[in-house]
Amino acid sequence: MHRQVRVLRFIMEGAASWELATWQKAARNGKVLNLGIGQPAKSLLPSGLMKDAVDAVFSEGAGSLDHRIPLQYAADAGNFEFRTNLSEFLTNQYGYQVPVKSLFVSNGNSHGMSVAARLLSSPGDYMLMEDPSYLYAHQIFQDLGLTLTSAPQTPVVMDEEVTSTIDISHLDKMLTSSSPGKFKLLYVIPTGNNPTGRTMCDIDRSSLVKVCTKHNVTILSDDVYELLHWRPETDNVRPLRWHALQQGCSKTVVSLGTFSKILAPGLRLGWIEADEGIVANLCKHGVTISGGGANPFTDALITWGLESGRVNEFCEKLRKSLESRANILANNVNGSQKWVKAPKSGYFMWVNLPKTTNLDLFRKRCKELNVQVVNGESCSLDVDSKYFVRISFAFLEPEELIEAGRRLHTAIETST
Numbered sequence: 001m002h003r004q005v006r007v008l009r010f011i012m013e014g015a016a017s018w019e020l021a022t023w024q025k026a027a028r029n030g031k032v033l034n035l036g037i038g039q040p041a042k043s044l045l046p047s048g049l050m051k052d053a054v055d056a057v058f059s060e061g062a063g064s065l066d067h068r069i070p071l072q073y074a075a076d077a078g079n080f081e082f083r084t085n086l087s088e089f090l091t092n093q094y095g096y097q098v099p100v101k102s103l104f105v106s107n108g109n110s111h112g113m114s115v116a117a118r119l120l121s122s123p124g125d126y127m128l129m130e131d132p133s134y135l136y137a138h139q140i141f142q143d144l145g146l147t148l149t150s151a152p153q154t155p156v157v158m159d160e161e162v163t164s165t166i167d168i169s170h171l172d173k174m175l176t177s178s179s180p181g182k183f184k185l186l187y188v189i190p191t192g193n194n195p196t197g198r199t200m201c202d203i204d205r206s207s208l209v210k211v212c213t214k215h216n217v218t219i220l221s222d223d224v225y226e227l228l229h230w231r232p233e234t235d236n237v238r239p240l241r242w243h244a245l246q247q248g249c250s251k252t253v254v255s256l257g258t259f260s261k262i263l264a265p266g267l268r269l270g271w272i273e274a275d276e277g278i279v280a281n282l283c284k285h286g287v288t289i290s291g292g293g294a295n296p297f298t299d300a301l302i303t304w305g306l307e308s309g310r311v312n313e314f315c316e317k318l319r320k321s322l323e324s325r326a327n328i329l330a331n332n333v334n335g336s337q338k339w340v341k342a343p344k345s346g347y348f349m350w351v352n353l354p355k356t357t358n359l360d361l362f363r364k365r366c367k368e369l370n371v372q373v374v375n376g377e378s379c380s381l382d383v384d385s386k387y388f389v390r391i392s393f394a395f396l397e398p399e400e401l402i403e404a405g406r407r408l409h410t411a412i413e414t415s416t
Contacts, residue, residue, distance in 0.1 A: 006013040026395075033404035035329075036374040038194065038347050043320060043397060045264050049310050053301040056308075070300035076283035078105025078271075080284075083235025085306040086271060090257075091184035092312075093227055102278045104269040105294045109224050113140050113187075115288075116272055119281055120218050120254070121146060121184045129187040132379035132388075134194045134222065137187060150168025150382035151186065153196060164201045165193050168207050186217050191238055192225030194344020195379045195390035199229065199289040199345050202237045202267045205212040206247075209240060213249040227262050227315060229324040229345035241273055250275040250312035259302060261347065261394075264317050269298045287403050322347070325393040325401055333391070339412060340391075347394040349378075351408070353387045354416045362415035371407035 017025065026034045059063050059196035068077055077083065083103045090098040106112040121127065121143025129138065131150040141148060151171050152166045165186055166286065175183065190200040190209070200208070212219050221240040231237070244253035251274075258270030272282065288321055305311040323344075330349060340351040351373070353362065366373060376385030 021142060023395075031107070032370045033396060033407065034372040034398055035393075035396070035404050036372050037395040038392050040261070041395055041397055044321060045076075046314050049305060049314055050264070050301065052310070053304045056304050057300050065304075066163070070297045072104070072296065074184065074296035074299070075293050076288050077103070077279060077292050079299050079303075082306075083127055083271075085303050088274070089306050089311065092411045094239055094242065096220060096238070096392070098273060101276045102273050104272040104282045105299060106258070106272055107268045107294045108260050108265070108270040109222060109258040110140060110254045111294070112258070112270055112272050113137060113143065113222070115183060115282060115285060116220055116254050116256065116274070116278075116333075117141055117144055117146065119278070119285070120220075121296050125184045126182050128171070128183050128217070128245050129381055130186075130188045130193075131381045131383045132195055132385050133375065133381075134164070134189060135185065135374070135379045138381070141187070146185075148381055149183070150189045150380075152383050153193075153198075164204050165190060165196065165198050166204075166208065168204055168211060171208075172211045174216075174227065175211065175217065181214070181216060183217050185220055186212060186335070187220045187222065188240075190226075191223065191237070192228060192343060194224075194346065194348050195374070195376070195388075196350040197341070197343030197346055197348050198350075199231065199237060203238050205238065206243045207250055209247055209249065211242045211391070213244075213247065213252045218251065219244075219253045219365070221253055223255050224258050224261055225346035226255075226257065228319060228322060228347075230319050231344040235344075251278065254278060262318065263305075263311065267295075267298045268301070269295050269302060299374065306377065320408055322394060325398060328398055329391065329393040329401045329405045332402050333408050333412075335409050335413075337409075337412075347392050348390055349388045349393065351391055351412075353389065353412060355387060356416045357387060357388060357412065359413050362411055365411040365415050366408070369407040369411050371404050371411060373408065 022037055022039060028038060031322050057070060086103055087098050087100045127141055127144055127146040127148055128151040129148050131152050138148060152167050154167045174353050188206060192199060219240060223239060226239055239255060239257040241253045244250055255273040259267050302334050326342040333340050343349050374390040376388030379385060379390060393401060
């Protein structure tokens with residue numbers, strides 16, 4: 001109890017912003033309902049699963065795990081036991097064979113983005129970013145010395161079902177008119193797109209791989225939400241990597257996956273699925289060789305979770321919960337209007353403000369009503385997104401989503 005009081009006092013009174021986690025900042029501003037945070041709610045964290053995993057991994061007796069696996073340095077690509085179980089899990093989830101040798105263990109997708117882009121490009125190279133896109137990805141790639149160029153997404157049409165993300169025809173024309181080899185990489189989020197919430201249809205995925213293969217561009221596919229979808233089974237959407245394998249161009253797509261969204265961000269555990277040659281080269285980085293593989297302690301716990309089936313059970317429940325939360329938030333933001341659509345995957349939705357909105361007044365009203373969103377311009381390089389805001393349905397609890405949605409509705413309604 002004394003420790004909890006000390007931490008609470010630090011959060012509320014003495015901490016600088018950079019000393020606090022995002023959820024702690026939200027706690028400090030307790031009156032504000034923050035729809036901008038892309039993290040799971042407290043009730044969505046797998047506390048029971050992780051406690052059972054620790055107990056099982058460190059139990060004594062026949063068949064118990066060699067404790068050197070979680071407590072020693074790991075292999076450069078990650079512990080074999082974890083990669084084997086991850087291979088079986090992904091094969092079952094994705095519907096195609098994911099070989100163990102195609103997997104490299106990361107500390108999550110931010111780490112995966114950085115190490116993959118560093119391997120596949122050099123400072124000064126040009127890189128394409130779907131636009132709008134994940135706002136923090138911009139800085140990750142810019143920190144590597146890459147020059148980012150906008151690859152626009154297709155426009156939002158509120159009265160139609162949009163089944164695309166990046167505008168592939170525009171991309172093909174852009175690459176055709178550029179000097180050969182100018183662009184090394186393309187970053188996309190094909191499922192549960194951050195920020196739009198949209199999912200790229202299967203035909204577009206196939207076309208995107210063909211276009212990028214033709215122009216020798218490697219796709220960094222941020223598949224953070226590839227396992228968090230609740231679309232109908234008839235929507236047979238395959239990962240971009242599957243399309244690359246079907247087309248015989250394995251090196252065109254590097255898939256980035258993580259347990260941050262399907263289990264918990266604090267696990268700091270993810271993976272890169274890529275051509276075996278790329279995986280081998282990732283293992284040659286000095287930081288990988290020195291560090292001894294990513295997070296062996298956590299990967300031992302998740303190995304148990306995968307073997308026991310608990311991870312799969314948790315994911316099934318999480319999908320249902322996120323679907324319900326998405327509908328709750330969209331319904332309360334809209335009221336009788338059509339400002340946002342509930343997505344079929346991911347954590348986010350993209351609110352289309354009326355063009356008559358006074359944006360300065362809208363931001364003022366949000367502040368007065370104690371509801372926080374992410375302005376669309378924060379997610380864009382060049383695309384005009386000023387009449388959009390990104391909101392998350394994952395961080396707040398259902399009753400908070402109802403109230404936050406109503407507040408946002410009022411903010412929009414009273415600023416047009």
